[in-house]
Structures are given as C-alpha cells and as structure tokens.
Amino acid sequence: MGEAYQALNEQTAVNYARRLEGVFPEEAVLENREIGDGNLNLVFHIVDPASGRSVIIKQALPYARVVGESWPLTLDRARIEGEALQLYNQWAPGLVPKVFASDREQALTVMEDLSDHIILRKGMIGRTRYPRLAEDMAAFLARTLFFSSEYALTPAEKKARVRQFINPEMCDITEKLVFTDPYYDAETNSFNPLIREEVESIWKNEGLKREVAQLKEAFMARAQALLHGDLHTGSIMVTAESTKVIDPEFAFYGPMGFDVGALWANFFLSYVSQEGHPGDAEEIRSYREWIRDTAEAMWTGFESRFRALWQEHVTDPMWTAPGFLDDVIHQVLQDAAGFAGCKMMRRVIGLAPVADLESLEDASERAKAEKLALEVGKALVLRRRNLHSAEDVLRLVCSIASK
Ligand code: SR1
Ligand code: MG
Numbered sequence: 001m002g003e004a005y006q007a008l009n010e011q012t013a014v015n016y017a018r019r020l021e022g023v024f025p026e027e028a029v030l031e032n033r034e035i036g037d038g039n040l041n042l043v044f045h046i047v048d049p050a051s052g053r054s055v056i057i058k059q060a061l062p063y064a065r066v067v068g069e070s071w072p073l074t075l076d077r078a079r080i081e082g083e084a085l086q087l088y089n090q091w092a093p094g095l096v097p098k099v100f101a102s103d104r105e106q107a108l109t110v111m112e113d114l115s116d117h118i119i120l121r122k123g124m125i126g127r128t129r130y131p132r133l134a135e136d137m138a139a140f141l142a143r144t145l146f147f148s149s150e151y152a153l154t155p156a157e158k159k160a161r162v163r164q165f166i167n168p169e170m171c172d173i174t175e176k177l178v179f180t181d182p183y184y185d186a187e188t189n190s191f192n193p194l195i196r197e198e199v200e201s202i203w204k205n206e207g208l209k210r211e212v213a214q215l216k217e218a219f220m221a222r223a224q225a226l227l228h229g230d231l232h233t234g235s236i237m238v239t240a241e242s243t244k245v246i247d248p249e250f251a252f253y254g255p256m257g258f259d260v261g262a263l264w265a266n267f268f269l270s271y272v273s274q275e276g277h278p279g280d281a282e283e284i285r286s287y288r289e290w291i292r293d294t295a296e297a298m299w300t301g302f303e304s305r306f307r308a309l310w311q312e313h314v315t316d317p318m319w320t321a322p323g324f325l326d327d328v329i330h331q332v333l334q335d336a337a338g339f340a341g342c343k344m345m346r347r348v349i350g351l352a353p354v355a356d357l358e359s360l361e362d363a364s365e366r367a368k369a370e371k372l373a374l375e376v377g378k379a380l381v382l383r384r385r386n387l388h389s390a391e392d393v394l395r396l397v398c399s400i401a402s403k
Helices: 010-019 076-091 120-125 133-147 155-164 168-177 193-203 206-221 257-276 281-313 324-349 363-382 390-401
Strands: 031-034 041-048 053-060 068-072 099-103 108-112 225-227 236-238 243-245 252-254
Touching: 010 031, 010 041, 010 053, 053 076, 076 099, 076 108, 076 133, 076 168, 120 236, 120 257, 133 225, 133 243, 133 257, 133 281, 168 206, 168 252, 193 324, 193 363, 206 252, 206 324, 206 363, 257 281, 257 324, 257 363, 257 390, 281 324, 281 390, 324 363, 324 390, 363 390
Parallel strands: none
Antiparallel strands: 031 041, 041 053, 053 108, 099 108, 225 252, 236 243
16 A cells, blocks of 8 residues: 555655656756646656656646635546556557556656647647647547547457546536536636627527537447547647647546547637737738648548548447448547537636637637637537538638638
8 A cells, every 4th residue: 555645745746756766866866846737736847957857747636726625626537547648658659648657546647758848729829830730639539539449349348448437527527617507607607708798698599508418418428439538739738740648637438529529629719819819910811721721631630540440450240331430430520510619618608718718818809709719619519410521610610710
C-alpha cells in the first residue's frame, strides 16, 4: 500500500520526483513550477537544468480547481487518464505524451514534458497554422476509436474495456454542462449580458431541446468506442512538426462522433472569433480558410483511415455486410455535427468558457462572435440529418459564420 493521498505542493512534488526510479540523477538539483491552468488539476513541471531532463507530474485534486472545494470530484479520474494514455500510446504512438509512472493512491501520472509544444487553442488565437494537425488528428481519431470498438475487439474484450472506463462522475459533468444546463436558466450558466435575448430564445426552443435530448441520450447510452471525452483545442499540444493529445480524464465508452464533434466545435469557435481579434481583412479571411480546410481534411483523413483499418481488421461476418461500414461512418458524421453544435452552445452559455471568445475584450465584439457561435451551434444540431459529407458540414458552418 502506498501513502495516503496528499495534494502536492512545489516542494513535495520535487521530493516525489526525486524518488522516481531512473528519471533524474541522484545529485540533481531539481527546479519545479506549478503550471496548471486548466479547470481541474495540479500540473508540476520539474526540471534538472544540469542534465536537461524534465518531467510533468499531473495530480488530480479531490475537487474541481476552477470552482473550489465546494465541487468535490473523484480522484479516480487520474487512473482513467493514466490508463487511457497507456492505451493511446499503443494505438496511436507518437500522438500522446509518454507515461513514465502512475500512482493510484496519489492520483497522479508522471509523463513526458511537452514544454516545447504550445496548447493548440493559444496557437490558433495567435493565428498560427499547423501543417500536421489535420493528418495527426485524423490518425489519432481513426486509430483510437477503431481499436477500442466492437469492430476490432472481441465481445469479451470490449465489455472488459467498457468496465475499465466506467467514469460516472466525469460523465456527469458533461451531461450537465454540455447537454442540460445551457438549455434552461441554470445556476452554473454564465454568459455575456449582451446576448441575453439569444440565450432566452434557446431556452424557449422546444424543437432544439428535443434534438439535444437525443444527442444526450446517445452520449449516455451508446458505448461504441473509448472516447477522450474532452477533445477541445486545450487538450491538444502542437509544434509545426508534432501533435500530442493530452488530458483524457473524461475518457469513457460513448459514441464516436463525440470526439470528432468536440474538435470541430473548437475549430468553429475559433472561426467565429476571428473578426474580434486584431488583423486585417485578408489575414482573417485566410486564417478562416485554413481552419475550414483543416476541419475538412481532418474528417476526410479520419474516414479514409477508418475504412482502411476496417478492411484490414474486421472479422465478424455481420460487420462485413455490404453497406454497414457506410452506415457507421454516416452516423459518426451526423453525430459529430450534432455534438459539435452542443459543444459550441455550451461554451457560450454555460460554465467553462473558451479563451477564443473570452479574450475578446470589447463586450460587443464578443457578443457578435458569441451570437454567431449560437447560430452555428443551433444549425448543426437541427440540420445534422441533412449533412452527408464534411463538405456539407463546412458549407453550413461557413455560410452562417461568415455573415
Ligand atoms: C468543471 S470542469 C468544466 C469543463 O472543463 C473541462 O475541460 C470540461 O470541458 C468540463 O466540462
Ligand atoms: Mg482537460
């Protein structure tokens, strides 16, 4: 048995790192900084300047950091994150940080230091283009979703994985913050007063709520593949040559379209915020074009890789029924559009906004972008059944967002 859980501080994290086998030389004088800027956890960056070695220690707190101790939260999320990262390292090597150690008692994971990378959301706010992003994310999505699914695993293996990744408290956050609270006057909501009219009209939109209810049910009931569960642009770190997916603490078995949709939503939130950030019309137009191309290429790369994996690995005779793979892909696309819509609306109305919009200091500029996000979000949910290709999705998004 290890020691009872204790939240680390900068000193105790160094002591912990010193005890890790084979990571730092014995005589190392370690430097440490707590760099966590997410909603939930502590993140320590520990460096030995003499040897140049460094690691990240990520530790879960028994509450949501963004709210405080009044919002208790399971430490089991650290186990989920560590185990998901181990599987991702097998299925999508090179696209996630390496894991050096996991400690269940202390709810922490010791992993590769990615400080030469930048959080994708920050990069996109700075209008940087990442040439590998679409292909790397296509590969990550195709491989992790395919290899965790019924299509690659035996029924017994699949059910064991579902059990391993039962993650009720983290799912509960998503069920509330993404699929419920934004659709009524909930206490957790927090939005720009300049868009109250648009938000109230969403609260009254019964047709929209019916569609969101269907998506919520799919999220809760369709255990199709191991999802990252929170795949926004803050969960991806990038350089021009490298893409790493981090933070799978929300991982659980759900519908494949949820991860694809999360990524799309965050591309589209960047798209609608572009006019509010400094830059001339040509810069804005051309960065939007890059976002559009990236979002589309991400899907086409995902689809072609997923089809290739299917051809190579699927053995169940029922899965090989003509047309079934097309049905699976079609459903992932339409689900992804709907989930993207929900994820856009929650970032405008609910708790946990995104910096793409929040960093727009002028409230009326911000309101303009937020209204576009709501319009795009609604259309993706309501019209998803008319969308049959990524081109259809992007045409819809851009026709509304470029208004
Ligand atoms: C209290 S957690 C709020 C949000 O942060 C995470 O990144 C998830 O998106 C969650 O909904
Ligand atoms: Mg996170």
